[in-house]
Amino acid sequence: HHSHGNVQHHHHEHRAYKDIVALIEGAGFVEPVKNTALKIFKRIGEAEGHIHGIPLEKVHFHEVGAVDSIIDIIGAAILIHQLEIDVIKSSPIPVGTGRIHIDHGIYPVPAPATLEILKGVPIEQSDIRFELTTPTGAAIVAVLAEEYCPIPSMKVTSIGYGAGTKTFKNHPNVLRVVIGEE
Template identity: 75%
Template sequence: MRTLYFDCFSGISGDMVIGALIDAGADPVQMEEELKKLNMDEEYNLSWGKVVKNGITSTKFDVILTSKSDQTHEHSHSHEHEHSHGHSHSHGHEQSLGHEHNHSHVPHSHHGSRTYKQIVEAINEANFNESVANMSLAIFKKIGEAEGHIHGLPLEKVHFHEVGAVDSIIDIIGAAILIDQLGIESVQSSAIPTGSGHIHIDHGIYPVPAPATLEILKGVPIASNDIRSELATPTGAAITAVLARNFGSLPPMTVESIGYGAGTKTFENHPNVLRVIIGETQ
């Protein structure tokens, strides 16, 4: 069985998942084409390229919003992509290799905040294949239910920019497209380190893990570590919580490909990357 294993020794976020899958050999150009089915491509540019994180060559994936007028999403964009108030050391540990793939579109200022319902409709109307649609819908439902639980709202009333942000939509559906493209039949994961400390989000200063992330990780083994930073984002947590059948150490497998996806932050003592391992299990 073709198995994908998430080795989350430095946490997990949506952009780290996509970076790691590209690094493992998935085709980002085909993903970019598929994502055009959402009819949102004038709202963002995608970039990916090699970076070195503390000695490990990895792939950094970014969603760049095209509209400067959309200030509401700028905050959730940085929250989702792991900027927080931990100790982040970035002197000299990271160097960039190669060029980014930037595809310019006409800037468009119509992001607004999206509801859970609008996202579901957009996925259903996009004519993705069944596997991509099902994965994407299940991950969004997991985040929507967590946000609804915390804010005391039913799922259809959940209206929030953390998940509605374009970058989260791209990260989740993009991850589903790449997992489908790679022919993955089973997903497993290590326990998820969440980090510690505090982050600033839309509603104020919150403990790490953020309430939505912790809610999403109910039933998932959490690993403790003393890094004062947000290691698992809601998007990253939901991808593993929904897709992984087992959590634990690397299963016996014949390894076929390995990928490293870079996070935004750089830490002094370990590489801030997500490792994915793809191979055949019994």
């Protein structure tokens, strides 16, 4: 963020899809981690390319290219590998409602990229007027989940929670992961 005279500029970080691929390929991750992270970024890249009418190789990420999204995606890939998870099942994805301000203006929730990424994935209606699923979260679940269902029958071995920064009046802003054996 800086100014030229009376004009304010906000410089958003932009990363090309090919640069993120090179970053992941050159990081020395084990093959399963590298492949999972690349699949997730490809899902986001294809969605962005489709929305903007450009090929994957020319996609530049806006919000999704930020360092925290890269860390979220690679972190998810590392955890799935380290925890030796065989099958991932998910509930339908709550996307929220309302409107969101993105680089291209004000759009309805879910944002265009999120909705494109979630094609073929069951989404859940919600009265919460907020973006509950980002493109990053949508891509992680869309790539990793093999089935969408209520919680399956299993012997629970571990439970994890990840909390978001937004606070809702009657709804916890958490992602719960349950690990178990069928």
